[in-house]
Amino acid sequence: QSVLTQPPSASGTPGQRVTISCSGSSSNIGSNYVYWYQQLPGTAPKLLIYRNNQRPSGVPDRFSGSKSGTSASLAISGLRSEDEADYYCAAWDDSLSGYYVFGTGTKVTVL
Amino acid sequence: QVQLQESGPGLVKPSETLSLTCAVSGYSISSGYYWGWIRQPPGKGLEWIGSIYHSGSTYYNPSLKSRVTISVDTSKNQFSLKLSSVTAADTAVYYCARDLSTSNPIWGQGTMVTVSS
16 A cells, blocks of 8 residues: 555675665655665664655764655665665655555665 | 553454554653554565654544544553454554654564454
């Protein structure tokens, strides 16, 4: 039921740059902030990016976010083995009475 | 520091109502923020269920709205989720969280709820 579409998987070797896309619409990404979460197996999601491109304190600057129109992307530079996880974009959607929506999720594998 | 802890039955029968509580420590719910619930079926992605402001105003996922009620008890500093008429599709890890639209959302550790007879 998610209205934010991500590729199911992405991969790279250590040190490489990986980019994950998140496609939405005018009612969500097009008019609201985008957030990015990292989820390691068996743990709660951790916020990586808020307000499109802001990093919470403690998040390495290897992680960066951007937004253009109704799409957003997360880039991981200098890929490390500990970056192997699931990544989700999220945004508020103004349609109906308003609701928060997560992306479909992307599994990042470090080869 | 602020901590959230989910509690409730780990097993619910089909057609019954799932009830979970999220106890908040280190912060007074009545001071502000939205407080919400998110779930994740085994092996699947995250699904936002809904959220409530300390004043009681609520927002719900349209796909679940007819079955969901989120309430807050400021006297106990906790908020609750009720999901009615559950089926196997409602089997998931349920997380509570403080305001996902901030730079510092706080998540509980999650609790697994299985719907089965």
